[in-house]
Amino acid sequence: MIGNSSILAIIPARSGSKRLPGKNIRELCGKPMIAWSIEAAIQSEYVDKVIVSTEDEHIANIAREYGAEVPFMRPGYLATDEATTVSVIRDVLLKYKKSGNIFDYVIVLQPTSPLRTSIHIDESIEMLVEKKASSVIGVVRVDHPVEWSNRLQSDGSMVEFIHIGVGNNRSQDYKERYRICGAIYVCDVEMIICEDPSFINEESIAYIMDEISSIDVDSELDFIVAECVVSRGYPRLNNSA
Numbered sequence: 001m002i003g004n005s006s007i008l009a010i011i012p013a014r015s016g017s018k019r020l021p022g023k024n025i026r027e028l029c030g031k032p033m034i035a036w037s038i039e040a041a042i043q044s045e046y047v048d049k050v051i052v053s054t055e056d057e058h059i060a061n062i063a064r065e066y067g068a069e070v071p072f073m074r075p076g077y078l079a080t081d082e083a084t085t086v087s088v089i090r091d092v093l094l095k096y097k098k099s100g101n102i103f104d105y106v107i108v109l110q111p112t113s114p115l116r117t118s119i120h121i122d123e124s125i126e127m128l129v130e131k132k133a134s135s136v137i138g139v140v141r142v143d144h145p146v147e148w149s150n151r152l153q154s155d156g157s158m159v160e161f162i163h164i165g166v167g168n169n170r171s172q173d174y175k176e177r178y179r180i181c182g183a184i185y186v187c188d189v190e191m192i193i194c195e196d197p198s199f200i201n202e203e204s205i206a207y208i209m210d211e212i213s214s215i216d217v218d219s220e221l222d223f224i225v226a227e228c229v230v231s232r233g234y235p236r237l238n239n240s241a
Contacts, residue, residue, distance in 0.1 A: 002046040002129055005104035008096070008189075009041040009049065009121075011068065012088050013111045014079045015056035019219055024111045025062050026223070029230040033217065034059065035066040036114035042067050043118035046125045047107065053092055055079035071095075085110075086197050093193050106189050108199075112217040113183035114226060116209070117235045124184045124207045134203035135187030139178040140214040146177055178206065181214035 001007065013024040013034050025032040034052070041050040052063035055074040063070055072095050078088050089108055096103065105128065107121065116138070128136045150161045184207055185199045192199075212234060217223050 001048050002125055005129070006048050006102075007046050007105045007107060007125065007186075008051070008093075008103040009044070009047045009107045009109060010089055010092055011037050011041070011050070011052045011063070011109050011111055012085055013052055013054045013056075013059050013063070014074065014083075015054070015059060016079065016081070018081075020217070020223065023217060023223070025059055028114055028217075028223070028227060032062050032066075033114050034063060034111040037109045037111045037116070038063060038066045038068045040116060040118045040121060041107075041109055044121045044125075045118075046122055048103070051092070053088055086192065086199060090192050090197050093189055097193065103189055105186060106192060107184065107186040109184065110182050110216070112222075113181070113215065114217065115213045115215050115229065115235050116183040117213065120184060120207075120209065120213060121186075124186050127205060127207055128186050131205050133205040134191055134201055135185065135199055136205050136207045137200060138181050138184035138209050138214060139206045140181040140209050140211055142177045142179050143211075178208065181209055182216050183209060183214050 011034065017023045024034050028036065038050060041047050049069065050067065051069045051071055052060065053074050054060050054063070054070065055076060060070040060073065072092065074088065077083065078091055085108065089106060093106060107125065109116065124136045124138065127133070148162060152161070153159060187199055191197065191201065212229055215222065215226050215229070217226050
């Protein structure tokens with residue numbers, strides 16, 4: 001709780017992953033990937049309850065083992081490739097509301113961001129309250145200028161791939177840009193339980209993260225990078241370090 005506001009942390013973790021099967025519970029340096037997010041949320045100064053949303057009993061059991069609650073199993077239609085994260089979170093919040101459990105804020109922590117720590121969680125919550133924002137979203141600087149990217153023609157041709165002269169510019173010649181990294185979404189519960197739910201609106205604020213803490217494990221290469229980083233002693237910001 002921060003002030004008089006209660007905070008629910010939700011970690012969405014379905015079993016079906018095509019690019020990296022079983023990624024949510026794959027062992028990362030001695031513990032399942034989902035455990036890193038659970039422990040970070042539990043260590044937060046402000047989070048009141050930590051739950052996992054999943055349709056898989058094995059994931060649910062691992063989540064409970066590391067201290068999270070699994071109050072509802074996710075319905076099958078919200079465990080497909082087409083289901084959106086916001087629809088999953090809305091389902092959980094509406095179930096809580098129906099049972100009389102009301103939270104002021106919700107923070108969504110994807111299990112594939114294992115290097116996001118309790119400090120990042122608390123800083124984003126503090127930012128939400130101090131700036132009176134509707135939501136705070138984790139972002140990270142884009143490595144390369146977006147002007148250098150485009151779709152390719154079916155034959156591989158680079159006709160109109162980039163504007164004339166752009167390819168001769170240096171990366172430092174462009175203004176910094178940022179992308180949503182997926183590690184942190186914290187927002188007012190009302191934004192999600194409304195008829196048109198969304199994590200972002202005109203009153204949202206960016207929480208800038210570094211490229212290590214914002215690593216999103218979505219492929220084998222991502223996993224190798226995360227494993228290498230952890231084996232070298234990161235995250236040192238974690239309260240348990």
